[in-house]
Amino acid sequence: MMDHALALLAGLFIAVAIYLLLSRSLIRMLLGLVLLGNGINLMILAGGRLSRIVPPIVLGDAVAPAADAANPLPQALILTAIVIGFAMFSFLLVLSWRAYHRLDADNTDHMRVAEPPGRPDPPMSY
């Protein structure tokens, strides 16, 4: 039951993220990337299967955690992904801010320095 709710939530996150990513404004796209990352993280959590709270800790003389213990691996994966995603987000935020100042544009349609519009046709010789 919980799995289904989480799957729906992840789907909602990713849908909103895609909507934001289709925008031309850099800030909206950035927010879209953050939401996408969070949606994916929720999905990884669901992919590891949810269970009632039995911590995956090996107690006493046992050599393995209890059979119904929670799966710790998705949390390790998500932690890594959160850290990486946050670093990328910070970089892209600073980059967008600088691009906004230098190019005077936060609309990707107006960022044409690298690909200037309206160039003449290629030479017809040879």
Add this chain to the structure above:
Amino acid sequence: MGGMQQSAIFAVDWLVVLPVVVALATSALLVVGQNARDLQWGGALLGVLAIVVVDAMLLWRVVELGPVAMTMGNWLPPFGISFTVDIVGAAFALVAAVVTLLLLVYIRHDIPEHAREQGAYPLILLLLSGVSGAFLTGDLFNLYVWFEVMLISSFGLMALGGRDIQLDATVKYGFLNFLATAFFLLALGLLYGLVGTLNMADIAGVAATADPVALAGIGALLLLAFGMKAAAFPVNAWLPASYHAPPPAISALLAGLLTKVGVYALLRSLAMLMPGARDMLDPVIAVVAIGTLVVGPLGAIAETNLRRALGFLLIGGIGATMAGLALGNLGGLAGSVSYTLHAMLTITALYMLAGLIEAMTGATDTRQMGGLYGAASLPSVLFFGLMLAVAGVPPFLGFWPKLLLIDGGFARWGFGADPWALALWLAVLVNALLSLIAGARLWAHIFWRTGHEGAPAESPTADLLPLSPQARRLGLAPTVVLAAIVLALGLFPELLLGFAREGAEGLLDPARYVAATGLAEAAP
């Protein structure tokens, strides 16, 4: 005997991770020694040289004894993170390190001192650690981490110096490539939910028993993610929008290494880990490959900015590697592997030459170039040869992978009822022809015609600048070395093709790869 074997494996274990360890350690040392400016270049050079040596030893070891694996922290696979190296990974890592070494020499004359002081060398080493890690790892989540390492250092390199054009290019490059890795992570999450493991050797074993339709969906997501990284049609627009913006040495490095990691990941994941998904996606991959093969050189014909045109030729080459994946048989995969190795060397050499051409003409657009043939005969010969190599004219290096692809295409088609094989076969030929036209046009415009557009008739080449002695020593020399490697490998292709064939066999039948991690007994 058991003890000896144990210690022998131990020594080899270190070889498996050493390229990444040396790259990361050198990068960290260079950051610490940021103020010792005189030592930065030498230190970076020494580090990459060590990586080349270690990669060569690793390749030799893998050729001699088959795939090797090391699992971190004494956790048994599939629980620990494994580094698993087969011949494809080792050969790719070695070529990447060689290319980086030559570019480190080249960068000295190409990038102004103040830009290099902003951390160019640590970032290059970090990029190489990401690339090597991606080639050597045996764990899909670890591959994702190396992708991100590679990505963040390439962001830094592309924005280094911070000119307007670079900021613009980095925004597009950054957003789209970050999105691609997000898709990769999405596919990873689904794959983990489906098969419960992310160790490549383990996946290769259990993928056959998983739900084939769900696996094909994950394969499609991986195709999108890695296709974006590799700049395959129709998600290739970010490459010509960004690769011409940074200084030539940096674009040569990015063009030589990054897209190839995408190709490698595609080969590894679709051809080796989930061949069932690849079979189901066969028509999709074929359409992508054909589109990439045709769009690349057509873009290069229409483009006038030199490095943007080279970017389109690079995309055409990605099409050839995708064609091999689409064929999916021994010839196709061997063609893919050898083409990727060829493209790393040849495309990097072309971008390096482009930097020299831009220095001599003071322009980035081919409309403002011309008449270089008389002024600089050596670069003109090099450019001509490398263009033939890209198009795949014998005896240059590009010919042999395309021959393998043609051979693989024919083996699958065989006058039978397989339209995709025939279409791929034809597309490879069309790509060769179009690339030849694009290359010949570039050469004619830059070198052969008397002067640039609107040049004075009496002295059309008066405004050409000769290469400075420093540019000859540090810029032309590594380009010549790289071109010589391309020529030598083209004249004596047995070595490279042998690696490619053995690597493709390993991709088609990963039994030895799996056995190396200890997840299955080696076949007697």
